[in-house]
Amino acid sequence: MSAEPHATLPPVRLPSDAELARDALGAPLFARAVRLARWAGPDTRVDIGGELVAAQLPEAAAALGFDAADEEGAVLASQAWRVAVDTGLVDVTEPDDDDGEEESGTAVPGEDLALVTGGAPGEVLDLWLAALDTVLADASVPDLDGLVDALDAGGEIDFDQLDWNPRREADFLDGVLANLYLLTVAERGAPDGPVPLPVLAASMVIPQDMSEPTDAVLERVSDAMMRLDDQFRQLEPIGLVEFRPVDEALMAETDDEELAAGSAAGAADDEDVSRYGMVRLTPLGLYGIRARMLEAGVTAPAVGELADKGADALLDAVSGYPEGAAQAEIEQWLTGRELSAAVAELLAAARGADEGGPLRRLRCQQALAPAGPEAEPAVRAVLDDPELGGLARVWLSERGAADVPAPDGAMVFWLTVDTIAAQLAADGETAELPLLMESLTAHHTGFFDQVWRVEHPATAYVLEAMGRLHPDKKAAKEARKAAFKARSRQS
Known part of the structure; x- marks a missing residue:
């Protein structure tokens, strides 16, 4: 997962492995993959790559409880089968086409299938992480219609025509999920309210130093938002996110320019904002993204x-x-x-x-x-x-x-310096800090005449901050003079 290797993120609060494993087993796509692994047997036939042959898709769909004639059921069965193969829930023997004859390979339940019911929670989660890798890879691929249009005369994909770079697309999705993770853990460390899709899109597109996005940038935000809408639809069934898609009626009633502006700026009330799509990482999603970040070398602590x-x-x-x-x-x-x-x-x-x-x-x-x-x-x-x-x-x-x-007086002054230094280190120059400074200095006559002598390594630093922030102008001036004395004394 693309990330700054030495970055340190706020800690995340995660449920126990047992609870997360239950969530993994309950994820619709993973559950379907398990059912198809149990369904696989001597009569199961696969193509090159381990995909089910087309003739078996209706039977697989029926095994999942879908109408065998339903095209959507066949698509869902094909996706679940791919997850089953990639996670080792199914073992496939691909067809040998060296002799030129068209033959099918076979598939049987894999050894890892036993872990679903008999494995430790961590082993179940490892299977789910493998499934997540498959789904993320699929979500980074553009729609099949675009792929077909981009085939050259030799049947190869013309990536220039498609304007699709697999590594770039994977990095984009990784970046989005990293931003969503950070937004989730920054305050509470656990899932709270959903994040508007435009906020995520803007976080990937609008430069931090751009105060007013241009029309071109707003259109890129809109394009990114629609791409994310499609990707989160694919990621929800694996249990990574809870997702409310972009309102299709909104797209029908809004032209591209209005959609771009509206998606970037948001709307006046929560109901309107939600029409642009809302997404939230589940506890299982937090676990999954954190696991990928740890693998990438990011410091992503967990409470406990x-x-x-x-x-x-x-x-x-x-x-x-x-x-x-x-x-x-x-x-x-x-x-x-x-x-x-x-x-x-x-x-x-x-x-x-x-x-x-x-x-x-x-x-x-x-x-x-x-x-x-x-x-x-x-x-x-x-x-x-x-x-x-x-x-x-x-x-x-x-x-x-x-x-x-x-x-004694020395301890009072030392504690005052230490307290303000701690607050500056914890939260920076907050709006509450000047009030704390005023409270700590109000009851000590001649405070600044004495505090610069305090044997504390942060004395000058704290006095300089008080010179900037103290709400009383006279006290602020005295703080600046005291800071100069403290610096001179230290040097």
Whole structure:
């Protein structure tokens, strides 16, 4: 799957392998492939490539519950048979045409068919992933009418006439699915609402630095949208996506220019937007796309992978996660651990004067938030720690603990710098950050006269941010002066 090999994506929340395997077995196309594998026998005949001979397609369609005379049933049977062959659910012996005589090959149930009922969930999912590869390859091929028109005199496909590059088409679909995956996991890490088809098409066509798409670009968006409409129709039966196609009535009542503009810009309300097509990755789809990304070398973590790692690995990893995903990962890490020991390990891992230290301490504070009284001894043990003492006092005070020592001025200023540095690392310069800055500095007379002396590696960086963002102009000016002093002191 085409992707940046060193890219790191937000973590995805996936059901258990057992649940995903049940979803795989319930996917219509995969279920049909299993039924045809069980149907295959001594009388089954195949052509070169393992395709069923035309005379057997009606019988195969009937085995799937379709009308034997229904052309659509024959198409669905042919597709399911191809999946069965490619996944090893069926073993075929192709015809030997060396002697010039027209003979048919044979097919029998494959050894892998037994995995459907007797294999582990992971083995079932491996079969489904093989089926997904087949379907994705088919979805990257243009319609057969176009292929026929592009045949040259020798019966070969003239790709120049067809304007179809197999690698380019596969990369395009991979890119679309990668974007859909990212849109899905960026916030919640699991399927939520569907994504409008125009949004996906635009993500592949409109350059990021283009503020106003040209008419030519809008037409390309419309073309991409219609191509995706056809491809997602093919991908839905394998269980990859839930898909609402483009409204055919919309295409009939809208000319090409209006469709291009409407598809790129969207419509005024949800009902109109949905007419342009809506798509959502299923949990099984998330699993499948993630598996392909991992194979391509992309770092695509899943919530729960850190459950058996140390607290240092946990805090390092969740420092780059969205808050909700970080909380879910922390909760899984804490499950089954003795809380007091786990809290002590988290606090030890949160130490450090490196650049990532503030965010590690923020995630540690997040991990401690739901902890009960049994965590108190481990928290009290770090009250005198210069890096963790402020965090410990906040935690104890929020729970109404007795005998919490008041922090000295140095600890207050250090904690202020650490807190703002963590917020900048977690979310950047958000609209809420100036309010936090104002709140943290409002109760300290002469704050900026003292804070530049704080022995924290992020002191100058935080003061520079406060100089840009502090809502009080006078305080912002004082912050800039303090930042200069801090830089001079550090150098």
